[in-house]
Amino acid sequence: MPSTTGGTRGSVIETSGLTKRYGKHLAVDGLDLSVPGGSVFGFLGPNGSGKTTTIRMLMGLIEPTSGRAKVLGRPMPFETRRVLPHVGALIEGPALYGFLSGRDNLLRYDSADPTADPRTRGARADAALDRVGLTAAAGKKAKAYSLGMKQRLGLAAALLQPRELLVLDEPTNGLDPQGMREIRSLVRELASDGTTVFLSSHLLDEIEQVCTHAAVMAQGRLITQGPVAELAAGARGRLSVTTPDTGDAARVLKELGVADLVVTEDRVTGEPPGTDLADVNAALVEAGVRVRGFGVERASLEDAFVALTGEGFDVAG
Structure with a gap:
């Protein structure tokens, strides 16, 4: 028009x-x-x-x-x-x-x-x-x-x-x-x-x-x-593991090369490693971690911004 x-x-x-x-x-x-x-x-x-x-x-x-x-x-x-x-x-x-x-x-x-x-x-x-x-x-x-x-x-x-x-x-x-x-x-x-x-x-x-x-x-x-x-x-999503065994999960994920780990009461998230995610899940189970949820969360615009600029987003801006 x-x-x-x-x-x-x-x-x-x-x-x-x-x-x-x-x-x-x-x-x-x-x-x-x-x-x-x-x-x-x-x-x-x-x-x-x-x-x-x-x-x-x-x-x-x-x-x-x-x-x-x-x-x-x-x-x-x-x-x-x-x-x-x-x-x-x-x-x-x-x-x-x-x-x-x-x-x-x-x-x-x-x-x-x-x-x-x-x-x-x-x-x-x-x-x-x-x-x-x-x-x-x-x-x-x-x-x-x-x-x-x-x-x-x-x-x-x-x-x-x-x-x-x-x-x-x-x-x-x-x-x-x-x-x-x-x-x-x-x-x-x-x-x-x-x-x-x-x-x-x-x-x-x-x-x-x-x-x-x-x-x-x-x-x-x-x-x-x-x-x-x-x-x-264009940004990678975050690996998310829901479990009551967050401490053990964080340890295993760190050994597997998962970076930027964030641990909450019942969840551990981090940057997905280069290895097959099925192998990551298997390693968690073999270590006795009770996995109640596992997957990669969809990337957000905030993830894209951090990936592009290497810095956080100032929400007061």
């Missing part, structure tokens, strides 16, 4: 050598990113990896030091006015008028959109509030909203108009588990309607649950990108 802004469904966001330098600090280093149209694209990286700086360049909020960025087929920031009416965004938390109600905040946002029909403004605000579960709190002043409610209101502002692209920076920040599930469901619904969703998050399990594609950033550089299933498949 052709984009109303001149792009194609092939690539909704595309960057080439995108770089941002602040003095001696290289925040984003030669980023080549490609976001397929119709995807739910997870943008992953620990604190200081360059995620938010990248998003700000994509939205035309700051100019790159070098390189190029296209959003919906048009160069940014040069065509910001033509691109942004087709983009909904929630970046670094919502900017709200605390003295206004949630509904009045949305009316204010909508009135700033030159493409919005003022005759249907109230209906759009009510529909957006309903979509994020804030109808009951529509008349409440924004300053009295919880952090999670503010996140919902910011998302409602991004959904006032139909969008080709929705850019969300940590959209579940401050939400309880039920709220997180609702936002994930909403993201899936938007994607099924044809909206491309670009979602920045530090919650790896969240990305695995909702995203079709992902990119991993570290220290300003792109480490990898592609379909989520393929990224996780």
Whole structure:
């Protein structure tokens, strides 16, 4: 489906050598990113990896030091006015008028959109509030909203108009588990309607649950990108042995060359050895270990990140 802004469904966001330098600090280093149209694209990286700086360049909020960025087929920031009416965004938390109600905040946002029909403004605000579960709190002043409610209101502002692209920076920040599930469901619904969703998050399990594609950033550089299933498949899973004899199991596994052992009350996990797993299981049984469960767990995005970067994932990022 052709984009109303001149792009194609092939690539909704595309960057080439995108770089941002602040003095001696290289925040984003030669980023080549490609976001397929119709995807739910997870943008992953620990604190200081360059995620938010990248998003700000994509939205035309700051100019790159070098390189190029296209959003919906048009160069940014040069065509910001033509691109942004087709983009909904929630970046670094919502900017709200605390003295206004949630509904009045949305009316204010909508009135700033030159493409919005003022005759249907109230209906759009009510529909957006309903979509994020804030109808009951529509008349409440924004300053009295919880952090999670503010996140919902910011998302409602991004959904006032139909969008080709929705850019969300940590959209579940401050939400309880039920709220997180609702936002994930909403993201899936938007994607099924044809909206491309670009979602920045530090919650790896969240990305695995909702995203079709992902990119991993570290220290300003792109480490990898592609379909989520393929990224996780690129990392080895962990050998898992469930047993009441964890001490003996750990000893046998160590002798067999299983590295990075982690022992809990009833389970021992580690990196699979190069030997046949059937032989590992047989060795455990021969040593008198009562094996109640044995296998290799599917690798996660966190496993992939550690394999690619050699470091853990900073969940505060």
